[in-house]
Amino acid sequence: MTVKKLKKAAFDKWVAACIGNQRVFGVQAKEDRFVFAPLANAGDLRLDYDVTILPPKKYFLPPRETLLKFDRKEGFESVFDSQPFVLFGVHPYDMVAISQTDKLFAMDQYDTHYFDRRQKATIVACDVQNASKEVFAGCMGTATVDDGFDILITKIDSEYLVDIRTEKGQALADTIKDAEDADEMSLKLRKLVWADNTKLLQKHKLNVRPDVLPRLLDRSYEHPVWEEKAQRCFSCGSCNLVCPTCYCFDVRDDVEWSLQKGQRYRVWDGCLLSEFAAVAGGHNFRRNRADRYRHRYYRKGKYIPEKIGEVACVGCGRCITACTANIANPVEVYNKLVDEGK
Amino acid sequence: MSKLKVAFFDFACCEGCQLQIYNLEEEILDLLELVEPVEWREAMSDQSDDYDVAIIEGSITRIEDEKRLKAIRENAKILIALGSCATTGGVNKLKNNFEVQDVKEYVYGKDADMPHLDTYPTKAVNEVVKVNYMVHGCPINIKEFSYIVRCLAIGKEPKIPDYSVCVECKMKENVCRFEYGEICLGPITRAGCDAKCPSSGMWCFGCRGFVDNPNVNAAEDVMAEYGKTLDDLRGKMLLFGSKQEY
Amino acid sequence: MYKCDSKKDIYLPLPATVGKVQPMTKYESFFSCQLDSGEELGHMPGQFVEVSIPGIGEAPISVSSSPTRKGSFEMVIRKVGNVSKALHGLAAGDKLFIRGPFGTSFPVDEAMKGKDIIFVCGGIGIVPVRSAIQYVLDNRDDYGRVIILFGAKTPHDRLFIEELDKWREEKNVTFLETVDHRDENWSGPEGVITTLLPLVKVDKDNTVAVVCGPPIMYKFVIIVLLEAGLREDQIYLSLERNMKCGVGKCGHCQISNIYVCQDGPVFRFSDITDIEEAL
Numbered sequence: 001m002t003v004k005k006l007k008k009a010a011f012d013k014w015v016a017a018c019i020g021n022q023r024v025f026g027v028q029a030k031e032d033r034f035v036f037a038p039l040a041n042a043g044d045l046r047l048d049y050d051v052t053i054l055p056p057k058k059y060f061l062p063p064r065e066t067l068l069k070f071d072r073k074e075g076f077e078s079v080f081d082s083q084p085f086v087l088f089g090v091h092p093y094d095m096v097a098i099s100q101t102d103k104l105f106a107m108d109q110y111d112t113h114y115f116d117r118r119q120k121a122t123i124v125a126c127d128v129q130n131a132s133k134e135v136f137a138g139c140m141g142t143a144t145v146d147d148g149f150d151i152l153i154t155k156i157d158s159e160y161l162v163d164i165r166t167e168k169g170q171a172l173a174d175t176i177k178d179a180e181d182a183d184e185m186s187l188k189l190r191k192l193v194w195a196d197n198t199k200l201l202q203k204h205k206l207n208v209r210p211d212v213l214p215r216l217l218d219r220s221y222e223h224p225v226w227e228e229k230a231q232r233c234f235s236c237g238s239c240n241l242v243c244p245t246c247y248c249f250d251v252r253d254d255v256e257w258s259l260q261k262g263q264r265y266r267v268w269d270g271c272l273l274s275e276f277a278a279v280a281g282g283h284n285f286r287r288n289r290a291d292r293y294r295h296r297y298y299r300k301g302k303y304i305p306e307k308i309g310e311v312a313c314v315g316c317g318r319c320i321t322a323c324t325a326n327i328a329n330p331v332e333v334y335n336k337l338v339d340e341g342k
Numbered sequence: 343m344s345k346l347k348v349a350f351f352d353f354a355c356c357e358g359c360q361l362q363i364y365n366l367e368e369e370i371l372d373l374l375e376l377v378e379p380v381e382w383r384e385a386m387s388d389q390s391d392d393y394d395v396a397i398i399e400g401s402i403t404r405i406e407d408e409k410r411l412k413a414i415r416e417n418a419k420i421l422i423a424l425g426s427c428a429t430t431g432g433v434n435k436l437k438n439n440f441e442v443q444d445v446k447e448y449v450y451g452k453d454a455d456m457p458h459l460d461t462y463p464t465k466a467v468n469e470v471v472k473v474n475y476m477v478h479g480c481p482i483n484i485k486e487f488s489y490i491v492r493c494l495a496i497g498k499e500p501k502i503p504d505y506s507v508c509v510e511c512k513m514k515e516n517v518c519r520f521e522y523g524e525i526c527l528g529p530i531t532r533a534g535c536d537a538k539c540p541s542s543g544m545w546c547f548g549c550r551g552f553v554d555n556p557n558v559n560a561a562e563d564v565m566a567e568y569g570k571t572l573d574d575l576r577g578k579m580l581l582f583g584s585k586q587e588y
Numbered sequence: 589m590y591k592c593d594s595k596k597d598i599y600l601p602l603p604a605t606v607g608k609v610q611p612m613t614k615y616e617s618f619f620s621c622q623l624d625s626g627e628e629l630g631h632m633p634g635q636f637v638e639v640s641i642p643g644i645g646e647a648p649i650s651v652s653s654s655p656t657r658k659g660s661f662e663m664v665i666r667k668v669g670n671v672s673k674a675l676h677g678l679a680a681g682d683k684l685f686i687r688g689p690f691g692t693s694f695p696v697d698e699a700m701k702g703k704d705i706i707f708v709c710g711g712i713g714i715v716p717v718r719s720a721i722q723y724v725l726d727n728r729d730d731y732g733r734v735i736i737l738f739g740a741k742t743p744h745d746r747l748f749i750e751e752l753d754k755w756r757e758e759k760n761v762t763f764l765e766t767v768d769h770r771d772e773n774w775s776g777p778e779g780v781i782t783t784l785l786p787l788v789k790v791d792k793d794n795t796v797a798v799v800c801g802p803p804i805m806y807k808f809v810i811i812v813l814l815e816a817g818l819r820e821d822q823i824y825l826s827l828e829r830n831m832k833c834g835v836g837k838c839g840h841c842q843i844s845n846i847y848v849c850q851d852g853p854v855f856r857f858s859d860i861t862d863i864e865e866a867l
Contacts, residue, residue: 031517054515063513067599070642075685078597108850109598109835221864232560234529235553236508248839251599251832252501255492255643257372262643264599268513271839273505274555279830280647280669283803285843285865289557295842303845322512324520324529325564497677498644498670 001170003182004162010178011160015042017175018086025059026088027052039088047089047153050132051316055094055244056087057101060117061268067113067251068264076264080113084120086172089153092145093137093201093314095125097244099148103308104247122168125149127193131200134317136331138202140210142314144194156189203317204331208338210311213301220337221294229327230290233272239319239328240270245300245312248276271295297333346494349381349393350424351414353400353407354434354464359425359482360384360399366484373488376495395420395494398473401427401434402465415471420494423467424487426480426582430551431466433480435584438463475500478550480582483535503533504554507546511537519545525570525578530556548582598835601640601685606678607660612747615667616712617676620653622660623686629661632693633719634826634854638834639663639671640685647671648831648849651689652715654722664715664747690834692854694720694798694824696727699856703796704732706788708809710739710781710801714747716826716853717800721755728760732795735788738765739781739801743774762788781805785812792817799825806867810857820858827852827866 006014018024019039026039027049034049036056068076090098102118105111125145128135137143145152150169154161161182164173182190208216240246250269255262269276272293277286286292304312319328350360361384366373380390396418402408415421426432437445442462446454453459467473475494477487486502493500503509507528511518514537519526527548528540539546552558562572603624610618623629629637631651640646647669653662665672678684694700694717705724709717724731736755740746746767755763764784766777777783781801797813799806806825813823829841831849841848843865846855860866 030515032521033517035515053517054512058515068597072642073683075603075683076601076640076642078600105837107836109837110596111835111837112595112597113599232557232563234506234508234557234560235555236506236529238508238512238529241509241512247837249833249837250840251646251838253643253645254489255496257369257375257488257492259376259492259496259643264640264642264646266838268509269839270505270509271842273509274553275504276840277830279828280672281666282668285829291865298844299839299842303842306845321521322518324508324518324526325560326567496643497674 001164001166003187004164004173004176004179005182005186006160006162006176006179008158008160010176011162012042013178014176015039015045015088018088018172021175023083023085024088025085036087036089045088047126047155048129049089050128050130051091051135051318053318054242055097055316055318056090057097057244057247059085059087059121060098060101060114061247061249064265064267065113066263066265069261070253070264071261072255073260078112079263080116082117082120084122086122086124088124090123090125090149091128091316092125093135093140093142093316094244095123095145095148096142097314097316098123100245100304100308100310100312101247102148104304107307122151122172123149124151124153124169124172126153127155128197128201129155131203132317134203134320134329135201135315136204136206136317137315138198138200139204139206139331140311140313140315143198143201154190154193156186156193159186161186161190201315204320204329206331207335210313213311213334214305216334216337217298217302223337223340225333225336226294226297227290229333230288230293232325232327233289233293234325235272235274235289235292236324237270237273238322238324239296240272241268242318242322244314244316244318245304246270271299297330300330301334345376345378346395347380347390347393348377348395348397349390349418350379350383350397350399351381351410352383353398353411353428354403355400355425355427355432357384357399358480359477362481362484363487366488369488373491376491391417393418395422397422397424398428398467399424401431402467402470403434403437403461405460405462408465408470411467411470420474421467421471422475422477422490423473424477425482426478426549426551428467429476429478430582431464431469431584432549432582434464436580439580439584476502478502478532479535480547480549483538485536486534505533506553507531507533507535507537507540507550509533510535511540513537514541516540520568523568525565525568525575527578527583530558530561545578548579551582599687599833601638601646601687604684604686606680606682606684608680609678612664613745616664616747619663619665619675619678620660621663621684621686628655628658629686629689631655631661631689633696633723634693634716635689635691636716636831636834636853637663637686637688637690638831639675640687641671641674642685644674645671646687646832648834650716650719650826650853652718654719654726656723656726664712666712687834690831690849692852694854695796696720696723699824700724700796700798701730702732704735704791704794706735706737706790706795706797708737708781708785708797708799708801708813710805710809711741711745712747713800713802713805713826714738717798718748718751720798725758725761733762733791734760735762735790736764737781737784737788738763739768739784740765741768743767743771764788780808782808782812785809785816790816790818795822797823799823803828803867810867820861821856823857824854825857826854829853
């Protein structure tokens with residue numbers, strides 16, 4: 001649609017206007033890290049962040065989400081209780097992850113609970129201003145993004161380019177004041193930012209093209225790396241939980257004190273957790289740590305690509321940071337498979 | 343539906359876990375719709391041997407405790423261990439790092455050998471009798487206790503997490519304590535507390551005991567990575583993890 | 589983004605009523621149910637449903653009756669978890685809640701048509717296969733020879749006892765059964781199910797095998813079938829996994845790149861021979 005150029009003051013005013021008009025979640029500091037959280041003041045928005053602890057998936061697939069309410073006599077009723085909201089500051093790699101999850105939740109059976117939240121969101125993406133310590137999005141083709149969002153913000157020197165792509169984005173941008181259309185020069189500079197980011201967001205270097213990963217994994221099922229890494233795995237599931245493309249969940253019921261009414265909810269789950277593949281009666285189809293560890297790599301690098309045609313790792317590096325045992329670096333593992341396959 | 347008759351019994355502990363139940367405040371009335379306490383020293387003066395559920399708080403540290411506990415087990419259809427002292431031996435197991443005689447002399451001085459002060463190395467409740475359900479934690483998470491009671495009332499096995507505190511900690515989006523150079527026991531400790539300590543800026547003390555299959559061997563490597571030693575880790579585990587069975 | 593007109597909630601179970609409950613063994617009970625909407629379940633043999641009891645939870649359960657038998661659908665439930673235990677507490681007239689049917693079915697209208705069929709069922713594996721057996725018997729002229737092999741651990745573990753006798757007496761059905769361990773009341777064969785296979789002659793080019801049983805059984809039965817000359821694409825089997833959501837989202841039933849709840853539970857053996865975690 002259009003690209004606007006705003007000075008810092010106008011940009012802050014626009015953010016403030018957004019906050020005044022609707023529910024806004026934006027990136028803010030939490031201790032020494034960053035998180036998406038309800039945004040009360042435009043001044044709290046930190047578009048200079050490197051990476052958030054949790055990806056924005058928490059707004060579309062909350063850690064605990066009520067799916068149904070029930071009365072033990074009457075039965076079940078769907079619960080859709082989300083309100084429209086704006087998500088400010090989604091990095092390109094996270095945007096790619098959201099688009100992937102969209103595909104997977106729409107595929108075959110359409111998940112109305114996911115899309116109820118998803119469709120109520122206006123996503124304001126923003127290009128990365130500071131690379132995080134472990135990011136490798138540049139190797140995964142996700143350092144920049146061209147679709148999925150409603151608005152894309154790119155900071156050029158002290159000014160902001162606001163690229164409005166959808167009607168939802170336009171509606172949000174209606175409150176922009178004191179803006180001019182972006183000039184040719186700014187758009188050229190933006191291209192430079194994109195080129196730079198692709199280079200800068202490579203704190204780890206993947207020695208293989210991402211689209212080769214499925215074939216690489218095809219021949220690596222018996223590779224010793226799975227056992228070797230898993231020996232140090234706590235099965236804590238941290239790598240799953242912080243991953244923007246992980247979306248597995250468990251479903252549970254809880255009754256109120258009355259024992260009559262209650263809720264059926266889903267909670268985040270993770271394939272690294274020991275009971276993930278256990279069935280009623282106790283048999284566990286993935287009892288060994290190494291089997292679970294390997295499953296995660298195959299899911300990201302082979303199984304999901306076979307479904308949607310994209311590798312389900314966007315290079316955010318959150319798993320590397322979150323893993324206390326320091327065994328979750330996908331680049332290290334994939335490079336090992338490349339080296340030893342030669 | 344008839345109410346479950348419940349009796350509370352306390353052994354070596356601070357009775358703080360029972361106190362958590364009063365912290366249900368108005369919800370305690372809901373609880374009393376489901377259960378009928380017949381013995382509850384902290385709350386009432388009645389005593390009774392007629393109960394379905396025995397809730398045991400505290401650990402077993404004396405020969406007469408063991409006898410009393412076995413008699414309770416005989417009487418109860420369901421036995422619940424309440425709180426760390428009961429589920430793992432808890433803080434009381436610190437004692438097991440020393441010779442019993444030394445402990446007695448340290449605590450009781452010249453009276454150490456008085457027969458009524460006799461004691462032996464601490465045991466968790468399930469080291470003495472069969473336990474049906476464990477409510478972990480120091481103190482217990484009252485939400486988990488309530489959930490377990492409701493499960494029993496509708497006839498379902500409660501699902502107690504067999505995954506680590508990291509799961510709940512990540513869901514809370516806490517900054518990992520390891521990033522501050524601290525040793526946190528979260529990765530090997532059973533979840534169910536909503537990661538209360540890390541959410542309050544403290545490392546996990548491991549009060550809920552280990553997950554079923556903790557990768558304790560991996561800990562050494564990991565400690566080295568953070569410039570720590572296994573002794574540093576053992577030091578952290580001493581408080582709740584002393585001589586813990588896993 | 590993906591728009592969809594359907595507001596259908598894939599997680600919403602629909603009410604059904606228990607028509608009949610009958611204990612079958614110490615752990616297994618038979619349930620016949622009807623959707624309260626009055627509609628047929630609309631399943632094919634081999635598919636499963638997610639059965640809910642509000643407050644207790646939801647569990648995947650095979651449909652054990654054939655869609656050719658209208659009016660109600662049947663399940664056999666083994667007491668293993670919260671939901672199945674609660675189901676055992678239900679009586680005729682009680683409510684339960686259903687999602688589904690889900691998953692793939694035995695190819696009764698495709699690959700099996702016109703062919704000899706050999707059903708190999710171990711223990712509770714007879715439950716989903718019974719649906720296909722009934723379907724085949726109800727359309728008997730569409731198929732060649734019908735061979736049913738059934739093995740149970742002990743005589744006490746036999747399911748559908750009356751129906752087994754009916755199959756035994758059926759003129760154009762070959763029915764053989766065995767128990768792993770006999771007792772004083774059992775005069776039939778003793779031995780694992782693979783001991784029955786050499787007793788029947790199969791036309792190796794014109795037979796489809798349908799296999800279902802505990803994980804350990806598959807390896808042995810498949811070897812014997814392949815030795816008898818069947819090709820991998822003539823063997824169909826049903827796998828068990830933790831099919832939590834039933835709709836290919838929650839991830840629990842995934843083995844390699846397949847979701848058992850969608851791509852299974854019924855698989856053609858030739859399609860999963862390369863899948864490491866399948867058997």
